[in-house]
Amino acid sequence: MFFTALITDLYELTMAQSYLENDKVGNAVFSLFVRDLPPNRNFLVSCGLETLLEYIQRFKFGDKELKYLESLNIFKDSFLDYLREYEFTGNIYAVPEGRIVFQNEPLVQVEGPLPDVQILETLVINVIHFQTLIASKAVRSYLVSKGRTLIDFGLRRAHMPEAGLYAARASYIAGFEGTSNLLAGMKFGIPVFGTMAHSFVMVFEEELSAFRAFARSFPERTILLIDTYDTLEGAKKALKLMKEGVKVVGVRLDSGDIQELSKKVREVFDKEGFKDVKIVVSGGVDEWDIQRWLTAGCPIDAFGVGTKFITSYDAPYLDIAYKLVEYEGKPKYKLSPGKATFPYKRQIIRHYAGGKMEYDRVVKYTEGGLVELIVEKGTLKKNLPTLRQIRETLMEELKSLPEHLTSLEKSHYPVIVENNS
Amino acid sequence: MFFTALITDLYELTMAQSYLENDKVGNAVFSLFVRDLPPNRNFLVSCGLETLLEYIQRFKFGDKELKYLESLNIFKDSFLDYLREYEFTGNIYAVPEGRIVFQNEPLVQVEGPLPDVQILETLVINVIHFQTLIASKAVRSYLVSKGRTLIDFGLRRAHMPEAGLYAARASYIAGFEGTSNLLAGMKFGIPVFGTMAHSFVMVFEEELSAFRAFARSFPERTILLIDTYDTLEGAKKALKLMKEGVKVVGVRLDSGDIQELSKKVREVFDKEGFKDVKIVVSGGVDEWDIQRWLTAGCPIDAFGVGTKFITSYDAPYLDIAYKLVEYEGKPKYKLSPGKATFPYKRQIIRHYAGGKMEYDRVVKYTEGGLVELIVEKGTLKKNLPTLRQIRETLMEELKSLPEHLTSLEKSHYPVIVENNS
Structure with a gap:
């Protein structure tokens, strides 16, 4: 589809300019997660990663975009130069598409120099939100x-x-x-x-x-x-x-x-x-x-x-957020009422009993779990699965879904977020 | 934005091929209307027409699209030739953007040779639906x-x-x-x-x-x-x-x-x-x-x-339809339970009392009413209003909205559809 890096909120760019001016260009990790599942959803299906990676690859500021930004009289020339050179060179950790995921689990984690990963916020939320919303409804x-x-x-x-x-x-x-x-x-x-x-x-x-x-x-x-x-x-x-x-x-x-x-x-x-x-x-x-x-x-x-x-009419949106969880190796929290966040880059460990999912733990990141390193230094680590393979992944995954979660009636799956900060 | 004529449902094209084969190429009128307003809406704001006209202008089948359609082994070469030459040359009657409209009122009416206007169905619904939905929520x-x-x-x-x-x-x-x-x-x-x-x-x-x-x-x-x-x-x-x-x-x-x-x-x-x-x-x-x-x-x-x-979360869609109302000058009805339609091309006559809207009548089309001839034989009749002008139209229009409709609580406005068939 048509694409431009202006598919973003103005504040991503004002923040980025100020980060650069205030020498806040250290390594940052942002985490995309869903706080609470809607009333009619017992689980979510991770979906949209391939689209997101395609969009990030095309996230470039061309002459037309820069001319418009210049016309706003908000940005300095040095910042417009930064945007002109912008290219994502960081890491993306994500749950591959077609997996079953739950509340408070990091679907996508983006790591890189703070301004570079900040300005992807709107795009990451938008793209992953929609396909995850729809896959979770359709299933x-x-x-x-x-x-x-x-x-x-x-x-x-x-x-x-x-x-x-x-x-x-x-x-x-x-x-x-x-x-x-x-x-x-x-x-x-x-x-x-x-x-x-x-x-x-x-x-x-x-x-x-x-x-x-x-x-x-x-x-x-x-x-x-x-x-x-x-x-x-x-x-x-x-x-x-x-x-x-x-x-x-x-x-x-x-x-x-x-x-x-x-x-x-x-x-x-x-x-x-x-x-x-x-x-x-x-x-x-x-x-x-x-x-x-x-x-x-x-x-x-x-x-x-x-x-x-x-339209996912009974729940047309998810309570999804992209939050700073780590900066220069230090944990980052937010304490706003009802919107608290968990620090650090994270991994999801799934526990099974009798072939069925029993509970998940969300722990500090190490390899081996639902979260995989997908993009390293801006480069795709391995070929993405085909659409048919993703579908088969989900069909396989559904077999280990506990009975009570397969019902249309509301049920709950335990996710333990370890506070190992 | 990116655009292709494949933004449509397969059945628009299967129908069009069969129309052509069965010599059903006479003059047809399709009408886009909302059957019932959602619980939390007392009126709608007409919105999206400019976007629709832009998309219709770009509704062309290129080599890539035709090659894909050919690969489906559904369509005959003569029909693919028809698509290759496709260009909208009909008439569009519509309520201009920024007007207040109600249930059963024809927002857009498309007139032309049957196959030509049939294949626009999905696009017309999609584009008008979304912006009307959102403007009606935002207002x-x-x-x-x-x-x-x-x-x-x-x-x-x-x-x-x-x-x-x-x-x-x-x-x-x-x-x-x-x-x-x-x-x-x-x-x-x-x-x-x-x-x-x-x-x-x-x-x-x-x-x-x-x-x-x-x-x-x-x-x-x-x-x-x-x-x-x-x-x-x-x-x-x-x-x-x-x-x-x-x-x-x-x-x-x-x-x-x-x-x-x-x-x-x-x-x-x-x-x-x-x-x-x-x-x-x-x-x-x-x-x-x-x-x-x-x-x-x-x-x-x-x-x-x-x-x-x-997301228009309390009503993420409208009960909107694009229905055949006239073919070769004859009225067309549908009788499905709860989905009956009114025949003929229509006009909306608004009646006021003391400067406030009192009721609307939906009558057989003549000039002079909310519905205007916007596109004639494929050509825009006059320049469209600017975004600011549309906004001002609505701000003016809101002044004549009866008090009870301005409330967030549900209220009702009478629309009389004259059955002058």
């Missing part, structure tokens, strides 16, 4: 979907196209099979899905003519939207086509009483022996709906999940 | 701020940088004075604000040294963050500096009991005659906080409003 649908197919239908109500793109990535990691978003298909190789909207049906004088026309255009991928006028009537028209020998892969229901309609539609097809026709459900679907419908035995094969996951 | 803070300064501090928790950029635009229209977002400053000329974070204070051994260092760097724009350790102690250190003759424009409080602390901090300064020092409050602020604090007489001069407005 809840995955956990209750019992093998049904989940597809991201959210682009239209994502908070601008860029959010749609990266939500597609995050939801694919979290177990979705694909997306309706073509840009995500092109950029990330995520499988794309989609057939028709109500407008298609409405343009034809007869619903049946619309179905017939679409089937002619896409004989191998006909999924018919049957709820434009009357869902059961729509199902019967789909049936008529099938009996004529037209191949119908599935039908989609986007409104109405899904619990009742999905069963009745299934019956319409099964009675005539069309047991392979899939039923796809969309329209404001979230994980609670999926759980309710599947518990009620609804014969639904796939869900188009959209608005509610792509 | 609530404006309505209760009684002349205090509001600043957008939200970038870090926006859903990716692009959302941060356009939220800055939307909130400026809605009455904010500025933003911390430098890209929004450069791109839109919005005033930028910002000074220091907790990390700045923590790097120095003494809070006072941090304050002194910052004031040296920015003698004309020193706003000190005083809550890192103890807010009142922080205020006293700021006072010490002022008594030494250092110019302090203001102090910022980002945590704690704001109601109590803002009053005590004010007292610290006033007692010594520093009545001009501003108090800025940030940290999870929303419109309910602003109203509560100002009602309680808190001496707060400015609010940094962030996460809660930039």
